Amino acid sequence: MxxxxxxxxxxxxxxxxxxxxxxxxxxxxxxxxxxxxxxxxxxxxxxxxxxxxxxxxxxxxxxxxxxxxxxxxxxxxxxxxxxxxxxxxxxxxxxxxxxxxxxxxxxxxxxxxxxxxxxxxxxxxxxxxxxxxxxxNYDAGYKACDYLAQELGGEGQVALLDGIPVVPILERIEGCNDALAEYDGIEVVDKQNGRQERTHAMSVTENMIQANPELDGLFSVNDIGSLGALIAINSSGNDIKLVSVDGHPEAVAEIQKDDSQFIATSAQxxxxxxxxxxxxxxxxxxxxxxxxxxxxxxxxxxxxxxxxxxxx
CATH class of the missing domain: 3.40.50.2300 (Response regulator)
Structure with missing residues (x-):
């Protein structure tokens, strides 16, 4: 089924x-x-x-x-x-x-x-x-980031890839922050605006990885931004787990790959x-x-x- x-x-x-x-x-x-x-x-x-x-x-x-x-x-x-x-x-x-x-x-x-x-x-x-x-949308952010924290074993550095100033994006960030706050070993080290765009999100993620070389996880507010972030993660060679929101077909295809660092999305x-x-x-x-x-x-x-x- x-x-x-x-x-x-x-x-x-x-x-x-x-x-x-x-x-x-x-x-x-x-x-x-x-x-x-x-x-x-x-x-x-x-x-x-x-x-x-x-x-x-x-x-x-x-x-x-x-x-x-x-x-x-x-x-x-x-x-x-x-x-x-x-x-x-x-x-x-x-x-x-x-x-x-x-x-x-x-x-x-x-x-x-x-x-x-x-x-x-x-x-x-x-x-x-x-x-x-x-x-x-609060649930979307919460579910994705709770899953991320569990996959990190409740410990590690996490960054947030934010978006445009509309209520759903704000609620996703709020839900994510609340989920991560339940894990004492998780530290949110950075939050930047990826504008929900693939190319811009890639550049922003590259900057966040450079500024935080010990980064373990990343939450993106949407799948298109996450696909750009994934390019930056793969290029870095670092082990950074990625979660997102939407259920976009490209994101779902990436999640299916056994070796992908894109591990989950909260689907709409x-x-x-x-x-x-x-x-x-x-x-x-x-x-x-x-x-x-x-x-x-x-x-x-x-x-x-x-x-x-x-x-x-």
Whole structure:
């Protein structure tokens, strides 16, 4: 049995809850115009978000809705402009994946003023959003770093590869720090921003290894950054164990290798996340009074034993 088959009943609980809220809202009238859904991504140069985009397009097609997607490229000013453009195109629903949780508030306010239902996806957004669906990011950081500490035998020097200032990243770091703090023999010796980018993370990791030659472990806030970090680790020749968050196919492939120093990732479920987000947005759009404000999505630690049977 595949790990996804085992995890599915637990992950689908949130999906069922979201669909139930849509049903309580009632069905849209037959003469209502076709729904137009806009989704603004913080980036689309990442298979995690591409998986999310494909799931959204499939779900929207099943209900006869039109979809508009934009790529902020980690530029919150561009994201605000993108959202304003979508509002001008008369979107009914905005699914917002913030490039900056605080800086995107201008876009949220503009959507509210235009009467657009807004649900934040993956990262929470400041301002009057109608709902939020995201992974349990504290758990993701905690699970990865607890596993790292155990694999280090509860002793050693660990560095943290941080990322952009959005709530999920902050929560992953918090969870990691709390897990490592439970091991008296673990010392966090460095934390730097890898920007969640492969090339930059590689350079940052090279610097951290040079500054901390006794480094034993590294936590990266995302898999794309971790893949850059892995290049630096391998080039150093040092024995440094690496853990991360996401479940990206490239990361999972690396974890499967017997000689890899990439030992685990806390996997997210991007397709489920956006489907649940759309369900919540539809419920809010159609007036459901019992729809929740937030729906958390579980994460799963994928180590070498589980990697072969895991995929998004």
């Amino acid at each position: 595949k790990i996804n088959d085992i995890a599915a009943p637990f992950r689908k609980t949130a999906i069922v809850a979201a669909c139930a809220t849509v049903l309580t809202a009632g069905t849209a009238t037959a003469d209502e115009h076709n729904l137009k859904i806009g989704m603004s991504f913080q980036e689309l140069n990442n298979e995690y978000f591409v998986t999310m985009q494909e799931a959204l397009e499939s779900a929207a097609e099943s209900i006869g809705a039109e979809v508009i997607t934009t790529d902020a490229r980690h530029d919150v000013s561009k994201q605000v402009s993108d959202v304003e453009d979508m509002i001008q195109q008369d979107i009914d629903i905005l699914l917002l994946n913030p490039a900056d949780s605080v800086g995107v508030e201008t876009a949220v306010l503009a959507a509210e003023e235009a009467g657009v239902t807004t649900v934040a996806i993956d990262a929470q957004a400041e301002g009057p959003v109608d709902g939020f669906v995201g992974s349990k 479920y991007p397709a489920d996340m956006v489907r649940v987000g759309l369900g919540l947005a539809l419920a809010k759009h159609w007036g459901a009074e019992t729809a929740p404000a937030e729906i958390p999505i579980d994460v799963e630690l994928i180590d070498r034993d589980k990697a072969a049977d895991f995929s998004w």
